[in-house]
Amino acid sequence: MFDNVKIVYHQGKQFIPNTATAKIPGIFRGRPVISSEKVNETELVDLCPVEAISVQPVSIDLGKCTFCGECAKRFPNKIRFTTDYKISTNERDRLIVKEGDENLIEVNPETVRNEIRRIFGRSLKLRQVCAGGDNSCEMELNAANNVQFDMSRYGIEFVASPRHADGIVITGPITENMADALQICYDAVPEPKIIVLVGTDAISGGIHAGSSALDRSFPDKYPVDLYIPGNPAHPLTIINGLLDLTRKRKI
Amino acid sequence: MNYTTIVNNQTIPVSAIPEMGYEEFIDLNTGFLTDSPEKHCVNYFGYPFGSRVKLICCIADDSTHQIQVSSCTVKSDDQLDSFTARNFNFEKFEREIHENFGVAYKNHPWLKPVRYAKNRFDKSQTIANYPFFAIESDELHEVGVGPIHAGIIEPGHFRFICNGEQILHLEIQLGYQHRGIEQQFLEKKKLLQRTTLAESIAGDTVVGHTTAFSHVWESLCGIKASHDMEYARTIALELERMAVHTGDLSAVCTDIAYQLGSSVFGRLRTPIINFMQEWGGNRLSKGLIRPGRNQFPFTPELAHRLAEILDIYEPDFLEMNEQLFQLPSALSRFERTGVVSYEDVLSIGTVGMAARMSGLNRDVRSSHPFSLYSELNHEPIIKHHGDVYSRVQIRRQEVRQSMQYIRNLIANVPEISGNEPVLGSLNPNSFTLSLVEGWRGEICHCAITDGQGELALYKVKDPSFHNWLALALAVRNNEISDFPICNKSFNLSYAGHDL
Numbered sequence: 001m002f003d004n005v006k007i008v009y010h011q012g013k014q015f016i017p018n019t020a021t022a023k024i025p026g027i028f029r030g031r032p033v034i035s036s037e038k039v040n041e042t043e044l045v046d047l048c049p050v051e052a053i054s055v056q057p058v059s060i061d062l063g064k065c066t067f068c069g070e071c072a073k074r075f076p077n078k079i080r081f082t083t084d085y086k087i088s089t090n091e092r093d094r095l096i097v098k099e100g101d102e103n104l105i106e107v108n109p110e111t112v113r114n115e116i117r118r119i120f121g122r123s124l125k126l127r128q129v130c131a132g133g134d135n136s137c138e139m140e141l142n143a144a145n146n147v148q149f150d151m152s153r154y155g156i157e158f159v160a161s162p163r164h165a166d167g168i169v170i171t172g173p174i175t176e177n178m179a180d181a182l183q184i185c186y187d188a189v190p191e192p193k194i195i196v197l198v199g200t201d202a203i204s205g206g207i208h209a210g211s212s213a214l215d216r217s218f219p220d221k222y223p224v225d226l227y228i229p230g231n232p233a234h235p236l237t238i239i240n241g242l243l244d245l246t247r248k249r250k251i
Numbered sequence: 252m253n254y255t256t257i258v259n260n261q262t263i264p265v266s267a268i269p270e271m272g273y274e275e276f277i278d279l280n281t282g283f284l285t286d287s288p289e290k291h292c293v294n295y296f297g298y299p300f301g302s303r304v305k306l307i308c309c310i311a312d313d314s315t316h317q318i319q320v321s322s323c324t325v326k327s328d329d330q331l332d333s334f335t336a337r338n339f340n341f342e343k344f345e346r347e348i349h350e351n352f353g354v355a356y357k358n359h360p361w362l363k364p365v366r367y368a369k370n371r372f373d374k375s376q377t378i379a380n381y382p383f384f385a386i387e388s389d390e391l392h393e394v395g396v397g398p399i400h401a402g403i404i405e406p407g408h409f410r411f412i413c414n415g416e417q418i419l420h421l422e423i424q425l426g427y428q429h430r431g432i433e434q435q436f437l438e439k440k441k442l443l444q445r446t447t448l449a450e451s452i453a454g455d456t457v458v459g460h461t462t463a464f465s466h467v468w469e470s471l472c473g474i475k476a477s478h479d480m481e482y483a484r485t486i487a488l489e490l491e492r493m494a495v496h497t498g499d500l501s502a503v504c505t506d507i508a509y510q511l512g513s514s515v516f517g518r519l520r521t522p523i524i525n526f527m528q529e530w531g532g533n534r535l536s537k538g539l540i541r542p543g544r545n546q547f548p549f550t551p552e553l554a555h556r557l558a559e560i561l562d563i564y565e566p567d568f569l570e571m572n573e574q575l576f577q578l579p580s581a582l583s584r585f586e587r588t589g590v591v592s593y594e595d596v597l598s599i600g601t602v603g604m605a606a607r608m609s610g611l612n613r614d615v616r617s618s619h620p621f622s623l624y625s626e627l628n629h630e631p632i633i634k635h636h637g638d639v640y641s642r643v644q645i646r647r648q649e650v651r652q653s654m655q656y657i658r659n660l661i662a663n664v665p666e667i668s669g670n671e672p673v674l675g676s677l678n679p680n681s682f683t684l685s686l687v688e689g690w691r692g693e694i695c696h697c698a699i700t701d702g703q704g705e706l707a708l709y710k711v712k713d714p715s716f717h718n719w720l721a722l723a724l725a726v727r728n729n730e731i732s733d734f735p736i737c738n739k740s741f742n743l744s745y746a747g748h749d750l
Contacts, residue, residue, distance in 0.1 A: 010566075010567055011515060026532075049439075129526060135404075136451075139454065146519055160402070210438075211430055213431030232454065
């Protein structure tokens with residue numbers, strides 16, 4: 001008993017008091033900023049392993065980016081990854097960061113379905129489906145609920161049964177072998193329900209895009225309510241994305 | 252001599268691998284393993300060779316630090332004698348060859364699909380109609396779990412046959428995670444694409460798999476990574492081991508409903524992975540390891556920071572362990588639960604922690620040293636009971652050992668050489684094999700190049716490939732309620748198996 005109290009005391013305060021303003025130490029590859037400097041654009045485009053970079057104007061699609069940072073390393077004056085981890089949004093187009101664009105990546109409250117904020121604003125239960133994910137986004141989703149990030153303080157939790165869920169969170173590029181199970185799980189969630197894609201693999205297939213072993217028909221078939229990019233997505237990106245989608249608070 | 256002998260990370264011409272008739276091939280390779288616990292099959296695979304299939308078998312000898320390689324060419328409609336009928340080490344490898352090329356084995360005891368690979372031979376077999384083992388009985392019932400599990404984990408299907416609460420048999424069906432990684436290694440031509448693929452084989456073993464890939468690539472290019480690169484890889488690999496073991500201790504505590512252990516170990520993993528992010532910008536070390544490059548050099552400032560982190564981590568980790576391992580309610584769940592005997596792990600050829608838990612000394616860090624491990628004089632931690640307790644103890648002790656290695660390493664941060672070698676083209680018609688001891692165990696990557704120096708084959712073997720069967724054996728005669736701790740104490744990879 002006393003030993004247990006001692007252990008609890010030794011942990012100190014672990015939780016992050018404000019998940020919206022917490023700073024990430026050291027280097028981190030979050031929202032990129034692209035300057036207007038002239039560079040060899042062919043080389044820049046060719047450098048990217050996942051065709052996330054386009055030109056005229058130079059832009060990076062965070063739905064495809066694997067956040068390897070190679071472009072920023074080769075062209076440090078052109079591309080810089082900031083430590084801004086709030087990069088989740090409900091509109092696919094907003095994930096494309098253009099040259100000279102310093103705007104934040106945000107959820108557009110105008111296009112969020114009404115029932116999401118009305119019904120899920122104070123409590124959101126999610127069923128996670130890993131469909132070919134490499135276990136990195138899955139570990140970060142678990143971390144979002146550990147004692148430090150403590151997402152359940154906001155009423156957002158993961159549940160075991162799709163029958164108890166308000167939506168599904170998909171990780172991984174969606175393999176052909178997992179496509180049926182994903183569909184069955186989605187169908188089992190009662191209406192109204194949301195779809196959240198976590199990680200670059202889920203949003204675009206990531207490095208696996210184009211592999212014949214994938215079946216990407218699911219995200220093409222249904223409207224996606226939230227994109228949470230990253231490779232893997234950082235717990236703070238996940239938490240802030242889900243809060244911005246469901247809360248009526250000013251973003 | 253009808254085989255050739257190489258060491259870890261050595262490149263040889265494909266023509267140097269002796270080719271022989273199937274009879275001689277089977278006698279040679281199964282003969283190696285007879286009564287030799289120090290020998291095991293690290294890889295055995297086929298690849299298309301004209302209209303035929305070329306089989307290459309790699310047997311590691313842990314006592315001489317060598318790997319014996321031999322080959323044989325067969326037709327895909329051949330009816331062959333099975334290696335497995337003589338030694339179970341080859342069980343999964345032969346199933347994979349059968350699945351991919353249709354080669355039929357006359358006397359294989361369990362010739363079932365492995366992962367329903369996209370380019371499998373028989374496309375009429377689908378993941379929805381897996382041929383499960385069944386027992387006809389009024390006394391028994393079946394429990395099916397998955398592919399989607401209760402928690403946030405990867406998909407796989409478990410089919411239990413139970414007698415009341417007791418598990419008689421467990422069959423594990425995998426393949427849901429199949430992304431076609433090996434095929435993508437050939438299709439994607441840029442080095443950075445291939446490195447990124449290696450990073451996404453298993454997101455919990457990023458350093459392990461990327462180090463294996465880097466070693467393969469550097470060896471095929473005929474260069475050697477500089478000391479500072481191998482230094483960074485060694486530190487990263489040991490930090491990955493610490494982070495996952497700590498996280499798994501938390502998961503085991505969760506499964507025995509020990510909230511304090513679950514929370515404390517869970518939060519102790521965070522400073523380690525946050526350090527990885529301070530070092531390389533990613534909590535799970537993606538982007539850190541690159542072939543022929545020291546992408547994020549390990550500086551004296553980082554060493555100082557890491558020493559600080561470990562000094563804070565250590566007392567909390569030790570205190571929590573001391574409490575956990577004297578708690579009767581925890582010990583009664585760990586001890587004699589999920590036992591796999593020495594005979595069984597030897598027979599099925601498990602690797603890494605799933606071998607060391609039962610007294611079988613399998614650790615690539617000491618048997619086929621790579622990176623800086625020959626300098627560290629690594630002594631594997633061996634347990635003998637093969638139960639959950641042994642697996643949990645290995646994690647506890649390996650964390651302390653890794654911490655010791657890291658402290659020794661960061662006491663002398665090497666100068667950054669700065670002159671990174673130019674990675675030219677790959678040697679044509681070559682074969683390379685790389686072994687790395689990830690936190691789960693032995694990772695094996697093999698590559699073969701064609702006449703133009705392009706990749707003709709890239710073969711990945713995660714330790715889980717061998718070890719899933721150990722889990723299925725471990726739960727026999729246990730209560731089904733003990734399945735979660737058995738599973739977590741192994742924590743095997745679905746993605747690494749399914750590729």
